[in-house]
Amino acid sequence: MFDDLLFEKLACPKCGSADLGLEILEGSKLDVRKGEVSCRSCSSRYPIEDGIAVLLPDFLESDLKARTRGWKTWSAKMRNFMEWRKKTWDGSAKADEYQERVDSLNRSFFEFCRLPEEPSSILDVGCGGGTFGRYAATQYFYAGVDPLPVPGETEKFRIVQGVAERLPFKQSVFDYVVIMAALDHVTGT
Secondary structure (H helix, E strand, O other): OOOHHHHOOEOOOOOOOOOEEEEEEEEEOOEEEEEEEEEOOOOOEEEEEOOEEEOOOOOEOOOOOEOOHHHHHHHHHHHHHHHHHHHHOOOOHHHHHHHHHHHHHHHHHHHHHOOOOOOOEEEEEOOOOOOOHHHHOOOOEEEEEEOOOOOOOHHHOEEEEOOHHHOOEOOOOOOEEEOOOOHHHOOOO
16 A cells, blocks of 8 residues: 555655655555655656555666576565465365464564554555554554565555665664564665
């Protein structure tokens, strides 16, 4: 989901500027389904498709095939993971049992984080389907960033397609940042 509250937190992943424009082609400022984010500083343009702003840096191509060997390897692993996920989350009793175990681990992680009671904002790096947000979104401003958003699950929370190495956000706009299961995918920059 992409809205004006998320837009206000963005910065260009190429140059870091927060001087951005928003063109809405479908939807409204409360739910942008299709549009474009543009950087007034470096003239970069980023599409919004199906409610997700694609804010990938220049060193990644649109289909996540990279120009470097490391990114090609990572991209292949992520595609394999997405295929595994489709086969595993098939709605069967076994998948439901597995989902319960995953939910229990996620709930434990959320409790471990001991976030304060007062309203605050959280960025979930490598958010996938927004699992952490199930526990945080009602109480906090929750947003996620992931290079491969999970189809069919991203309509429930604010998300941008991007990478941890070049977070597409202004400095200090989130009170907390969580990385639950993605740190091993981050490369040195």
